[in-house]
Amino acid sequence: MVDPHEAAVARETLEIGFVAAIQHLPPRQLAALVLRDVAGFSARETAELLGTSVPAVNSALQRARARLRERLPSRREEWPRPDSSVQQEEVARRYIDAIERSDFEALATLVREDVRFSFPPRPLWYDGLDAFRRGSEKHAAVGEHLLVPARANLQSAVAIYLRGPGGAQYRPLALEVLRVVEGRVVEVVDWACRSCSRRSACR
Numbered sequence: 001m002v003d004p005h006e007a008a009v010a011r012e013t014l015e016i017g018f019v020a021a022i023q024h025l026p027p028r029q030l031a032a033l034v035l036r037d038v039a040g041f042s043a044r045e046t047a048e049l050l051g052t053s054v055p056a057v058n059s060a061l062q063r064a065r066a067r068l069r070e071r072l073p074s075r076r077e078e079w080p081r082p083d084s085s086v087q088q089e090e091v092a093r094r095y096i097d098a099i100e101r102s103d104f105e106a107l108a109t110l111v112r113e114d115v116r117f118s119f120p121p122r123p124l125w126y127d128g129l130d131a132f133r134r135g136s137e138k139h140a141a142v143g144e145h146l147l148v149p150a151r152a153n154l155q156s157a158v159a160i161y162l163r164g165p166g167g168a169q170y171r172p173l174a175l176e177v178l179r180v181v182e183g184r185v186v187e188v189v190d191w192a193c194r195s196c197s198r199r200s201a202c203r
Contacts, residue, residue: 027123029064032057034120037065049121085156088180089149092156095178095185096147099158104133111185119190146170152177 025033031050035041036057043054050057091110098106108129117132118125126132143164150157157177161170172193179187 025064025067027118027125028052029060029067030118031121031123032060033064033068036061039121046121050123087183088156088178091180091183091185092149092158092178096149096158100147104129111188112181115184115186115188117188117190119192122192141173143167144170145173150175155179 028050032046035046035049036043041049043057046057047054095107095110098104098110111129113129114127115129115132116125116127117135124135126135141162141164143162146161146163148159148161150159152175155177157175159175160173162173163170174193175191177189177191178185179189
């Protein structure tokens with residue numbers, strides 16, 4: 001009989017190892033992998049979302065799977081492990097506070113220098129905080145943002161809601177999943193709400 005605790009740890013290790021490995025994929029391969037193998041979209045639907053052809057999607061998916069096999073160590077105990085949930089939540093709390101105050105100096109103390117911000121399924125990403133800041137100033141959705149602590153994929157996350165100019169209520173905008181290692185955010189994956197994911201840009 002499988003011990004429930006061991007099963008939970010094994011599942012967490014698998015998911016975190018997967019997340020750590022996919023950060024090395026080029027944007028197009030990452031989008032194809034997530035849409036096909038994680039979200040369950042068909043090749044045709046994925047091609048429509050990415051504005052490409054079905055053969056191109058299949059080729060990107062094959063290359064992504066091959067790169068994952070190269071990145072993931074064969075021994076599970078060697079796969080990267082996350083900080084504890086308590087540590088993650090504290091980092092997420094400070095991350096939200098810094099974002100709400102537009103305090104990029106405080107944010108710089110929370111993220112690793114090579115932090116990556118990505119926005120699947122769109123082929124959009126930023127390497128480093130300075131690049132993310134410039135991109136945010138250019139693409140941020142107009143209106144009042146509300147940031148709420150959350151959890152996703154056994155990691156800390158930030159649920160983002162937007163109240164547009166003249167709007168009466170906040171509406172879901174995105175879910176940012178934070179990967180925290182040794183007290184620093186090493187990756188932020190920004191999943192747009194479904195309606196936004198089907199547009200070319202919404203933030």
